[in-house]
Amino acid sequence: MQAEPTTSLVGEEYEVEIGPVAHGGHCIARTAEGQVLFVRHALPGERVVAKVTEGEEGARFLRADAVRILEASKDRIEAPCPFAGPGRCGGCDWQHAKPGAQRRLKADVLAEQLRRLAGLTPEEAGWDGTVVPAEGDKLPAGEVPQWRTRVQYAVDADGHAGLRRHRSHEVERIDHCMIAAPGVSELGIEKHEWVGMESVEAIAATGSQDRQVILTPRPGGRLPLVELDKPVSVMRVDEKAGGVHRVHGRPFVRERADGRTHRVGAGGFWQVHPKAADTLVTAVMQGLLPRKGEMALDLYCGVGLFAGALADRLGDKGAVLGIESGKRAVEDARHNLADFPRVRIEQGKVESVLPRTGITEVDLIVLDPPRAGAGRDTVKHLASLRARRIAYVACDPAALARDLGYFGENGYRVRMLRAFDLFPMTHHVECVAILEPAAKGA
CATH class of the missing domain: 2.40.50 (OB fold (Dihydrolipoamide Acetyltransferase, E2P))
Known part of the structure; x- marks a missing residue:
């Protein structure tokens, strides 16, 4: 039996009231018939004409662009970039919003993901509810930070x-x-x-x-x-x-960060914002408070940014194990950390390599997983190592919230969370969450 053909709605226009911001650089609206629209180039509270860019009859939602602004938000500005706007460059999501408004939108998304996926309020996550700009990025509306290296x-x-x-x-x-x-x-x-x-x-x-x-x-x-x-x-x-x-x-x-020079091979990962590496190292170290002689893990360690920072603070009797899947990144990490005899870098996926190490207990853990997050099984294994503190670095609030929920199921609570606007004009936000065994907060 053949399925009935569907009717594309691309090009259809709807006059709608724009609702809350959603994860992904768009806002939510509904047509008069109740159809959900994910609308780009709009801001909460606006009334716009939204033109469908993707979707068909019967779809759970449609994607659309705000092509005419009927009632503008006080946070709206004219996009500084001549290539931004409906149907144009897709690199920046919030060119049409004041810088402070962009950070509030990101904070709203992070708060919603924490509530929905981790069951946490900002207060329960130790977060003050703000997204902090990087040093030098707090500019007047209409001025754009030149950050993408x-x-x-x-x-x-x-x-x-x-x-x-x-x-x-x-x-x-x-x-x-x-x-x-x-x-x-x-x-x-x-x-x-x-x-x-x-x-x-x-x-x-x-x-x-x-x-x-x-x-x-x-x-x-x-x-x-x-x-x-x-x-x-x-x-x-x-x-x-x-x-x-x-x-x-x-x-x-x-690349220079934390007082050290790091070799990064072609195509290797390094933070894109020039202030990002130092900002994140500072947040991680302030949250972990490393002590001389401790044992630490640096998971998804890249070229060794956090492993080097840990080794420097743990001293001659401390030890760090880094795990990274990329062959070239492992070569770079070993080169970058050659002056630390008690640092070892292993190549492979964290979920495969970590169980083979035989490690049953550590003091500190840093993990900076890819956008999809660490996942339930890896979180369960990490919780079993009984680290006194864990630093989770995340570029995706949904993946972060899911994994924080898994940590909660395995006896850890969020002690502190900080959010940084290291991707101005886009919907992306970088977070550092510090976790500790829940019993300490009981």
């Missing part, structure tokens, strides 16, 4: 660099990204032609003059002659194996 440009069929439109493979050509850090803008990626390339990633290291461009060719594409405005190393992504290979220059950049 890593920008991945998409390339259109004609070789012009741009950024992808929201939930689309289409490329929005740009001549400048307003949130790009000066070191990225100086490379002039947008001025050059990149015929045969799928994407161009530009990296400007923090604390050094290292600049790097990573080229991903289209199938059969040949590398262009790279003559950029600044000295730069060039890497190429292998179209078959996916590995990153050096074309010329260093195969890594040097």
Whole structure:
């Protein structure tokens, strides 16, 4: 029996009252018939005309853009970026909101996720309900912080660099990204032609003059002659194996944080905001309060940022085990931490490697999992190690809240939570939660 054909509603327009913000850079509205809309480019309390961008009759919800503002919020401003808006660049969600309003929206999302997924109020999570801007980012409305030290440009069929439109493979050509850090803008990626390339990633290291461009060719594409405005190393992504290979220059950049220099190989993870690494290390160390001689785990450790910070504070008799799945990141971490004889880095997935170590008890744990979070089984294992404190670093409030709920099921409570606006103009927010055994708070 064939299913009845559905009718697309793309292009339909509805006049709606905008409700609360939701996770993902949009707000919730309902049509007169009760259909749920996820509306971008709107703000809570506004009355707008919303044009459907995705969805069909009978769908649980529709996606839409606010294409006309009938009654504007007091928090609305004209988007500073000429490439922002309905149907344009998808990189920034909140260009149309005042900076303070952006942080309040993020705080509302975090509070809602904590309540819904972890059963916690802000007070129960030890959170004051605010999202704190990074140093230097508290700017007047209309001014945009230049924070993005890593920008991945998409390339259109004609070789012009741009950024992808929201939930689309289409490329929005740009001549400048307003949130790009000066070191990225100086490379002039947008001025050059990149015929045969799928994407161009530009990296400007923090604390050094290292600049790097990573080229991903289209199938059969040949590398262009790279003559950029600044000295730069060039890497190429292998179209078959996916590995990153050096074309010329260093195969890594040097990033500076917590008083140390960290080698980060091509394509390796490093915090994008120039103040992020130091901000997060400070929050984690203030929450954990490491003591000389303790044993610590750094899970999903990347190139060793937190492992190095822990080792430095635990002293000669302390020990740190880091676990990371990426082969190149492990090589970099071992290089970066070579001066700490009591630091060991193991390669593999946390859920596979940690049980094999035979470790049954530790003092401190830091985990900075990918966007999906750590998950129920990993949280249960970590809770069984009876750490006196755990620091959870998260870039996704939903995954964080789910995992905090799992920790609660396994005898841990949230002692303190801090939220940082390390991705201005976007819906993303970075959090650090400090947990301890629930008995301590009883």
